[in-house]
Amino acid sequence: MTTKPYVPVSDEERDFLAAYDPSGFPSIALTVDMLVFTIRAGRLAVLLIERGGFPYKGSWALPGGFVNPDESADEAAARELFEETNITVGDEFHLEQLKTYTTPGRDPRMRVVSTSYFALVPDLPSPTGGDDASQARWWAVEDLGLEGNCTEDSPALAFDHATIIRDGLERVRAKIEYSPLATKFLESSFTLADLRRVYEAVWNEPLHPANFRRKVLSTPGFVKALGNKGESKTGGRTAALYEEGNASLLHPALLRRTVNTEEGDDE
Amino acid sequence: MTTKPYVPVSDEERDFLAAYDPSGFPSIALTVDMLVFTIRAGRLAVLLIERGGFPYKGSWALPGGFVNPDESADEAAARELFEETNITVGDEFHLEQLKTYTTPGRDPRMRVVSTSYFALVPDLPSPTGGDDASQARWWAVEDLGLEGNCTEDSPALAFDHATIIRDGLERVRAKIEYSPLATKFLESSFTLADLRRVYEAVWNEPLHPANFRRKVLSTPGFVKALGNKGESKTGGRTAALYEEGNASLLHPALLRRTVNTEEGDDE
DNA sequence: GGAATAGTGTCTGTAAGACAATATACT
DNA sequence: AGTATATTGTCTTACAGACACTATTCC
Numbered sequence: 001m002t003t004k005p006y007v008p009v010s011d012e013e014r015d016f017l018a019a020y021d022p023s024g025f026p027s028i029a030l031t032v033d034m035l036v037f038t039i040r041a042g043r044l045a046v047l048l049i050e051r052g053g054f055p056y057k058g059s060w061a062l063p064g065g066f067v068n069p070d071e072s073a074d075e076a077a078a079r080e081l082f083e084e085t086n087i088t089v090g091d092e093f094h095l096e097q098l099k100t101y102t103t104p105g106r107d108p109r110m111r112v113v114s115t116s117y118f119a120l121v122p123d124l125p126s127p128t129g130g131d132d133a134s135q136a137r138w139w140a141v142e143d144l145g146l147e148g149n150c151t152e153d154s155p156a157l158a159f160d161h162a163t164i165i166r167d168g169l170e171r172v173r174a175k176i177e178y179s180p181l182a183t184k185f186l187e188s189s190f191t192l193a194d195l196r197r198v199y200e201a202v203w204n205e206p207l208h209p210a211n212f213r214r215k216v217l218s219t220p221g222f223v224k225a226l227g228n229k230g231e232s233k234t235g236g237r238t239a240a241l242y243e244e245g246n247a248s249l250l251h252p253a254l255l256r257r258t259v260n261t262e263e264g265d266d267e
Numbered sequence: 268m269t270t271k272p273y274v275p276v277s278d279e280e281r282d283f284l285a286a287y288d289p290s291g292f293p294s295i296a297l298t299v300d301m302l303v304f305t306i307r308a309g310r311l312a313v314l315l316i317e318r319g320g321f322p323y324k325g326s327w328a329l330p331g332g333f334v335n336p337d338e339s340a341d342e343a344a345a346r347e348l349f350e351e352t353n354i355t356v357g358d359e360f361h362l363e364q365l366k367t368y369t370t371p372g373r374d375p376r377m378r379v380v381s382t383s384y385f386a387l388v389p390d391l392p393s394p395t396g397g398d399d400a401s402q403a404r405w406w407a408v409e410d411l412g413l414e415g416n417c418t419e420d421s422p423a424l425a426f427d428h429a430t431i432i433r434d435g436l437e438r439v440r441a442k443i444e445y446s447p448l449a450t451k452f453l454e455s456s457f458t459l460a461d462l463r464r465v466y467e468a469v470w471n472e473p474l475h476p477a478n479f480r481r482k483v484l485s486t487p488g489f490v491k492a493l494g495n496k497g498e499s500k501t502g503g504r505t506a507a508l509y510e511e512g513n514a515s516l517l518h519p520a521l522l523r524r525t526v527n528t529e530e531g532d533d534e
Numbered sequence: 535g536g537a538a539t540a541g542t543g544t545c546t547g548t549a550a551g552a553c554a555a556t557a558t559a560c561t
Numbered sequence: 562a563g564t565a566t567a568t569t570g571t572c573t574t575a576c577a578g579a580c581a582c583t584a585t586t587c588c
Binding site for chain 2: 027028029030067069070071072073074097099100102103104111113115252255
């Protein structure tokens with residue numbers, strides 16, 4: 001529980017810290033941890049990096065890094081996201097602060113305060129290997145063993161990153177109910193079936209196509225119809241294309257049936 | 268935008284910082300800022316403290332303080348809340364992390380990373396003067412001039428605390444829709460009219476008593492009926508008493524009509 | 535034509551919003 | 562009695578969920 005003295009483990013880190021505070025090692029390091037979510041093969045996935053050194057060597061961790069002295073955590077998060085995925089901040093995807101983790105000892109090297117961010121991005125062409133030698137890949141969140149369904153294939157997660165991923169999942173699952181965030185998982189034009197598959201992947205439950213359609217179209221500002229039509233992929237009628245609308249909140253909201261609360265004896 | 272050298276402004280601060288990092292002043296200070304909300308005279312109010320020294324002398328600031336080296340921000344927030352209001356952490360009120368503010372230069376003295384928390388407490392007996400000589404009082408959020416209704420009576424707010432208060436208001440207003448948090452503003456037993464007045468104060472809009480009642484009672488786990496009845500205060504039929512239920516999420520949610528989103532051309 | 539998906543129409547149950555009516559307290 | 566609030570009842574409208582049906586594409 002007490003803060004241990006810091007021992008640099010790589011030249012990059014040593015250099016960074018020397019530049020960070022010329023007078024010595026800082027008492028507190030501020031970092032960002034990135035939850036980069038996407039939909040791959042119909043499943044919600046998160047980007048993880050295999051750690052190559054102490055601590056948690058061989059475990060999988062969220063990408064992230066130090067906040068520079070002259071930048072805010074928001075700016076650091078956008079920078080890290082670009083470094084990891086080559087995506088530039090814009091309207092194409094969503095980046096939002098999630099929560100800050102401060103428990104003493106969460107990093108054995110020193111006191112590290114980490115502010116987590118989550119990003120929602122469309123399916124990226126490649127597994128987006130990081131610029132450093134570390135191994136990066138997408139993990140389907142189902143396969144992480146976060147909800148008791150832990151198997152021998154579930155990866156070990158470094159630090160308190162399992163908690164961060166759980167918190168992020170909860171936020172994303174709740175937020176697509178009342179905001180048009182689900183469109184951020186898709187390219188700029190999409191079909192209503194694409195949008196429905198996003199909801200099904202994030203909530204992990206099937207939705208009724210006809211009712212979903214009626215609901216989305218009756219929510220003002222959620223999506224906007226484009227004139228053209230897409231191509232049929234597996235046979236079947238060609239679907240119309242839509243783009244993101246201009247609403248920032250959905251009213252009325254799309255409601256899940258499955259709500260993770262204990263409802264007991266009422267009244 | 269660049270971080271200025273730190274100049275201690277009080278003996279307490281100097282002592283704290285010396286103890287905080289014996290090798291010198293820390294590069295980053297981690298603090299908590301507390302949004303303590305309550306309902307006073309039918310209006311949503313927040314606790315503010317008048318600053319007695321540099322910077323922002325004479326402005327009003329959120330209560331808060333440094334996170335000690337051996338505690339988490341959660342623990343620091345609970346400690347600060349007790350120091351400000353003499354309320355002990357428990358089921359009686361709500362304490363939750365809001366957001367972390369990191370912009371360089373937000374405190375002119377040094378790089379201060381502040382994690383904000385909001386607490387919902389019942390109306391407290393006294394204005395709860397702080398233990399130090401600083402002036403503390405409740406401010407109705409309407410009177411803070413946060414939404415353009417700024418008058419000459421609106422207080423000057425220190426640092427980026429106007430932003431923090433706005434963020435907190437948004438969170439609380441949204442969260443009482445789908446969680447039973449509104450009961451945290453009340454004593455352990457309350458009438459449905461009391462609960463309705465909480466919603467009316469937080470949302471600043473009148474609610475229909477009969478429909479509110481039916482809605483609350485039909486939401487499983489929101490409130491639980493007590494056998495006894497309260498006293499009539501202003502004449503009129505005596506209302507039945509209720510206590511908090513065991514639901515953690517309201518399903519279905521109580522919906523505001525007024526939603527602060529720009530809804531444009533749909534479809 | 536057959537299979538597959540997109541999209542429309544319709545029925546039903548539930549619940550919200552408005553409002554009237556009744557019940558119970560205080561003066 | 563008169564007033565004020567609590568509580569119940571009822572009517573209308575909106576919408577979610579279910580499901581049948583039509584439309585359009587590929588094979």
